[in-house]
Amino acid sequence: MGFPDKSETRTQVMGQALASDIQNIIARNPKYIPMTFENLESQLRKERQLQKLQCVRSDQKCILQILDNFGCNERVFGVVRDLGDQVQISLTRVEGSDVVAGGARSDYTSNDLRSMSTTAQRLAAELFGMSISVSEPSGKTGSGAAGKAGGASGGASTGTGSSGSTIKVQVIEAEEVLVSAGEFVMGSSGGERMERPRHEIDLAPYNIDKYEVTQARYARFVKETSRVPPSCHWEPDAKYANHPVVCVSWYDADAFCRWDGKRLPTEAEWEKAARGVTAYTYPWGETPASCQTAVMDSGGPGCGSGFAQAVGSRTAGASPYGAMDMAGNVWEWVFDWFEEDYYGSSDDENPTGPDSGKLKVARGGSWADNLSNYLTTTKRNRKAPSDVSPYYGFRCARSAR
Numbered sequence: 032m033g034f035p036d037k038s039e040t041r042t043q044v045m046g047q048a049l050a051s052d053i054q055n056i057i058a059r060n061p062k063y064i065p066m067t068f069e070n071l072e073s074q075l076r077k078e079r080q081l082q083k084l085q086c087v088r089s090d091q092k093c094i095l096q097i098l099d100n101f102g103c104n105e106r107v108f109g110v111v112r113d114l115g116d117q118v119q120i121s122l123t124r125v126e127g128s129d130v131v132a133g134g135a136r137s138d139y140t141s142n143d144l145r146s147m148s149t150t151a152q153r154l155a156a157e158l159f160g161m162s163i164s165v166s167e168p169s170g171k172t173g174s175g176a177a178g179k180a181g182g183a184s185g186g187a188s189t190g191t192g193s194s195g196s197t198i199k200v201q202v203i204e205a206e207e208v209l210v211s212a213g214e215f216v217m218g219s220s221g222g223e224r225m226e227r228p229r230h231e232i233d234l235a236p237y238n239i240d241k242y243e244v245t246q247a248r249y250a251r252f253v254k255e256t257s258r259v260p261p262s263c264h265w266e267p268d269a270k271y272a273n274h275p276v277v278c279v280s281w282y283d284a285d286a287f288c289r290w291d292g293k294r295l296p297t298e299a300e301w302e303k304a305a306r307g308v309t310a311y312t313y314p315w316g317e318t319p320a321s322c323q324t325a326v327m328d329s330g331g332p333g334c335g336s337g338f339a340q341a342v343g344s345r346t347a348g349a350s351p352y353g354a355m356d357m358a359g360n361v362w363e364w365v366f367d368w369f370e371e372d373y374y375g376s377s378d379d380e381n382p383t384g385p386d387s388g389k390l391k392v393a394r395g396g397s398w399a400d401n402l403s404n405y406l407t408t409t410k411r412n413r414k415a416p417s418d419v420s421p422y423y424g425f426r427c428a429r430s431a432r
Contacts, residue, residue, distance in 0.1 A: 107124055107125075107158070118139070120147065121135070136158050203342060209236065210300070212234065218374050238429050239304045240427050241343070243424050243426050252290050258283070261283075277422065297365060298366070299382050302408055304354050312407050326359045342356055357394075358408070359406055360397065362424070363394050364391060365394055367384025369392045
């Protein structure tokens with residue numbers, strides 16, 4: 032399934048996000064195993080078969096060759112047409128080279144991303160004859176959006192422990208920190224090749240989540256949008272409500288941030304929020320990471336707990352701006368595509384990364400990392416955007432108003 036790559040930047044971003052929404056709907060039907068072109072290409076590359084096909088994804092014949100190689104006999108194509116105040120979303124279900132009977136759906140919706148997501152999911156469910164309840168937009172911007180920036184509010188999550196006792200946990204809600212406009216030094220002179228060279232970047236002001244997105248916050252997103260929950264370590268009630276959500280793809284993270292009225296931070300925004308203008312090696316300064324400052328693999332994974340811990344549990348590890356867990360706990364998806372030598376050609380004002388790529392950048396290290404250099408403010412990691420992992424989570428950002 033996929034949307035055209037030749038669309039303009041705005042509609043291309045819309046298409047990528049909606050493709051993820053549609054994939055989540057189709058995944059609920061046990062008859063189908065949805066695969067994106069990125070999944071297929073990645074698997075073919077592992078099997079060293081992609082070169083044998085001698086084709087590129089933009090070629091229609093190549094798409095058919097890739098699909099035939101995996102025995103995929105059905106495809107879903109989507110088109111997003113930006114009409115200003117509205118968008119038109121069209122889906123077509125194709126088997127072989129023929130459109131399936133009744134296999135075309137189209138509708139108009141407002142151009143806010145939550146309405147588009149709801150419409151795309153509904154059309155996908157209709158396309159496959161699935162009776163699925165898809166929540167309509169409620170008009171809320173989500174916790175931490177306009178009107179709640181910088182403030183914390185609390186709620187209670189109640190669950191039952193293994194012994195049958197009732198557990199009540201005060202839920203950590205969205206809170207943001209403001210990162211002021213100005214220059215900072217990005218990268219490292221002594222790190223890996225992908226971290227070099229050190230270079231000055233000038234950023235506009237922005238807000239970034241103080242905490243990684245928790246299971247409790249993500250659970251509200253799942254409930255309102257009917258998105259498929261994470262595939263592992265998903266216990267949003269009781270004592271795990273404040274733990275970071277994991278096993279989410281880049282597309283899941285992007286969709287959540289849009290639903291919450293925000294976006295994923297760029298790689299440059301993430302790094303400035305982590306190290307400040309003094310170019311700290313670690314969010315808290317120059318002292319190497321320990322369990323006093325980061326949830327890491329020291330005394331066992333997760334500082335002996337075996338997993339990530341509640342967000343904000345390491346107050347000594349706060350960044351210069353007050354952002355928590357910028358080192359350890361979970362790797363965090365950011366907006367940018369990955370390119371090893373990108374720093375050598377990066378824009379020096381508000382960079383957003385390469386125009387395209389196969390892998391997305393992640394930052395910060397995780398509860399399973401025991402090397403201090405994996406927890407620095409300059410360490411870069413990368414992963415296919417459709418992949419999920421118990422080591423990966425995210426936080427959101429938005430441009431300052």
